[in-house]
Amino acid sequence: MRLCFSLSLSFIWATLVNAQYSVYQPKNQVIFGGSALNYTGPAAATNYTGSAAYDPTVLTPPAVPNPPIPTQVPVQLTSSGGIPNLSIPQNGGFFGFSIEMSVSNQVCESSSYLQVPFLNLMANIVERVGWVQVRVGGNSQENAELVASLPNGTMLAKDTNNTSGPTSTPPLEFTTDLLYLMANISSLTNTHWFLGVPFFNTTPFSLGIVQNGQQILGDYLIGLQAGNEPDLYASHGHRPSTYSQFDYFGEVGTLIQQIASDALIPKKDNILIVPSVQVLWTPESVWNTGIVSSYSSSIISLAVERYPDDNCAALYPALGETVQNPQDIFINYLQHNASTNLVSSYVNSTAFAVQNGKSFIMFETNTASCSGFPGISNSFGAALWALDWALTMAYSNFTAALFHVGGQNAYYNPFTPPPTNQSTFHQWTVGPVYYSALVMAEVLGPHNTSQVVDLTTNVNTPIYAVYENGAPTKVALFNFVTDSTGASTYTATISIGGGTTGQGNATPSQVQVKYLLADSVSAKGNFTWAGQTLGNNFESDGRLVGDLNVTTVQCDTAANTCAVPVPAPGFALVFLTSDSLSAVSPSSTVTYPTTAQTRTLNTIFIDPSMLATSYGHSGMQDVRGATSPGSSSASALRATGALALFAAALGAVVVARRWL
Template sequence: MATALLATSSTWRSGTAAQQIPLAAPSLQIIAAPATPTSANATGPPIPALDSTAYPVPSPPSAAIGTTQLNLAYGQGDAPIYPGIPVLGNFLGLSIELSVVDEIIGKTSQKLNISFLNYISALATRSGMGPILRIGGNTQDTAIYNATSTVSTDMIVKVSDHGYTDKGVPVTPSIEYNDLVFQAMQSLAQKLNTHFVWGLNMVNHTASFTELMVKTLNRYISDHVDLILVGNEPDRYPQTGNRPSDYDIPTYLDEWGDLTGRVMGDLIQPKLFTAPNVCCGWTTFSITEENGMRERFKDRLKAISAIQYPQSLCSSNGVQGHEFYLNHTNTVTFAQYDADAIAAAVANQIPYYLVETNTASCIGINGVSNAFTSAIWGVDAALQLAYRNHTGVFWHTSGINTIYNVFTPPAYNATTKSWKTGPIYYSSLVVAEALASQTNSSQVLDLQVDRDDASAYAIFENTVAKKVVLINMINDASGANTWTANIPAQSGQTTVSYKLLAAQSVDSLDGITWANQTFGYWSDGVLQGAENIKTAACNDGQCPVQVPAPGVALVFLTPDVTEKAAVPTQTFEPYGTDNPSIIVNSNGSRGNRLGATSKGSSSGALPSLCIPTDGRLWIAMAVSVVGGAVVAGFLP
């Protein structure tokens, strides 16, 4: 959890800072855990109705959006604007709260959740590389590693002090974990080349278990750990009772230095740490630059990182709904939260990561964070953060009653098609395809269409425009606000291909499609339907692409990226069966880790799916998009 920060310390590039919009009255509602299927053949109960009066959908503009002429010039003109630093296709990662990692990834390395593998596989296929998972959150700072507990069948062997305060704020549980976590991570790395950011407990910075834990982590997945994140929101330690009220940055730096110094020798690559991961009271720049962290620890600091959300339900301020997220200027303002620290990182050639974010901290906003609005905002925010020189960004996900989750496992008695796909997950698909490249050199440029309700980005490789992303944030099913963007045609170009992310309305919970494919509301992590890649004709040097209201278009500009636009489907299923009636596990009880946010968790146990005891998984790869041949076999 992080308190939201809307103000920015400086304006960077040519983004226009938004004026602060008055917030609504404070409101915090604890949402009950969603119902989940109990029948082998059902895909879930009816989708719940939402009260649209709490966060009304914005009205269309008085004047229709019409047509916009785009300029794809790279660094030209009197005031040239350049794209951000090169980024990879796995730019958008997933942040998982440690206390619920077993419910999401799986109970053991032999019992990885099939639906989770399918979701991650879809990202890997589109990005062309293994996704990055950050495992940590607030519970990393209350977590105890117990090597002797490996005789237990539970990955998370102790959970206590979970639930909510009398004010409805989630309480961070204390947990104990063992080697099963690392074994599951190892299995995931082997199957999908997944890489990890691992969170290290800094609240107990002198703990005797830390060195053994790091050695064990190194033994299992040393070549797949990209970063070790030391301390989660240390600027909040006094507020959480983990440090005295006079705790300050110099004391923090001494503790951080002592802890990392103790474990450096246990790592194959000692320069593996990222910090300071602050959110609220301190600024990254004050720690890394003004107090000298970057220079002092240059022998071990691999990256700079922070935690930030645009809004928070744990704040004394209220939150805004759809109109806040469907406003490009607000997104530009949010993306500049750490502009001075990022500029310093870029100048000193050190990566900068936003290791935890989502729509709103403290479970999210019901009817907004779990609606199509979050998908639109997710695309806009991710590309804006890439434009502003982030190396990577991680959507946070937690327990089953967390509204903003990327995807949510079932509570009990689940079928394979009982995971709930968060609309924001679709943004990860779009961004993965947009940033994937054979050269690993995608650079994002905000084309600045000078509207609050629309945005456009060009994706360059070595100064050549390869793709364009168009985002129409208007809600108007009538078609009157379908946006036409004129994209300059390249020499001899007669058509462009594009995909659409669409839904009936910004408050839609279901019916979201990416290139005509959908997970549905309840899912097994596999896209359903035939992929549909559209074509727009080019005339008189322009290629007009129409984007529905609301919707997102990914446009492929050159032959080399167009020929890779079609994405095959890779799925995991136990023993090769596609019969959901036999892929059932009924654990007969409801769990107790309902999970809420990175601030805390009160959650429900996720049953293991019926996977072969030898751990083998069957994989089917569709060779063509529609009706292709299938190659099948067991993974080790």
């Protein structure tokens, strides 16, 4: 039986204001321009043996550049008609997330037990741009089998006795509860999803995820990945050594034919995402097979996957590769040319996508494959790097970038739920890359008209401008340098019109600025965005806490300049118009406070017959967070879903016994 119902906002609000929840109290505050920096000092990690997600390793920030960066940087903008080299118009949901399928039950739990912090984290993005996109897949999707049921009502199970490939990826079994879970999340947060067709067995393809995905998710399903990193299939032992781009072309054709003949798949056009290659095949070598022209009606998006580096040697010593020292490569993430060099491999392909009327997605990325690097992937430097990387891709005409979420053993997670052996008063851990997503949403805004241009003149201080309908609306200013003396703080002098533009002076009398701040690029946790934070390890329920701080900078209209300081390190988003700020500053927000506890307090008793498929923390044993070693670098709700909606509206996670 499936149930649908609605809840009034007044009812939701009445329950929210009476909810109990824990709030992080900032410590050791440092003040810059009125915003609090919550800095956790260096921590010794020599004897640390816990999960990578909470690794306390703190690196030494790279030295101040010599010669030093310019401290006065002019930023000249046109007042109308745009500026040369603008990107295509970008959607506000550009920065999304990729969740490894094998750990999706950690992040999202089940259709009857929604993780409230996850709802809040998605809602933060949605309230700024209207939607958020999430992929559930990865290596573990490739042999995932949809089954009618699993023991004890489990949603997902891993066969750890039959792992394959260098990542020791376990075969998966999952039930439709995973899809109902996703539909329930969408109904609350307007999250849209990508899934993947299992590609390890092609004779025939298993299309249960396509059939049920379309039925259950409806319009919330954006598309389905046809193969995850097929260029690595041969090296990982999933195809013969002779497997080529033309073999992949043929398999996609077989998949399309099978979908065409399947009466249980109503939507057959514009559903597939190809080829999602990593680095062993160039995208051009796949385009040369004619895959896009031959299968254009079936393809909704073109995609690639790319990490700038990998930590596979440390995670898998059997590979026989040299282990990299994170300290030695930290600087690679703190210069703009790291992003521009990486994106150069794709500029032909983004142009190809535009010519063929297809979107072009970075389907999986993060700081480094094989779970990232300690001290880098979970540092403030990673927040700046991910934001710069995302803006570089947007400028280069990618249409989306999905940053990967692994398990407890990943350093790079945008967000991590607490381990299952922890009490629920231990909250979620929000990583630096989530702050990047939050900021990127505000950079692009909700109008889907933002065009990005790169104005960088120094690799340590990337600069971007955003235009909407031909007029400048925002400027994004980075400072990758760590310098406690203040000598490396620079001032961006922004001018609109005037100068050599041939246009009249158009600089406003004032601008508003939001800062993303931390004490150092090596700092861990408690970063602030416009004065607000998501705390440190185990401290977040997904909601920003602290007083919002938007700095007003008075401009010199006679000189046609606005002088905006950018601390070292830091990021400043300059709103050139009041409308551009108000568009990403909702007047009210409905969020979902966490009230669950481990025993009887603040829990809800539900008739056992309603909890036939309910369970709490389960199916999370043997979690692995690795993702690509060996690389070079209005939905139907089932009865339990209705329960989840009710629980979320109450601002509670339902905690119940497992009824046997």
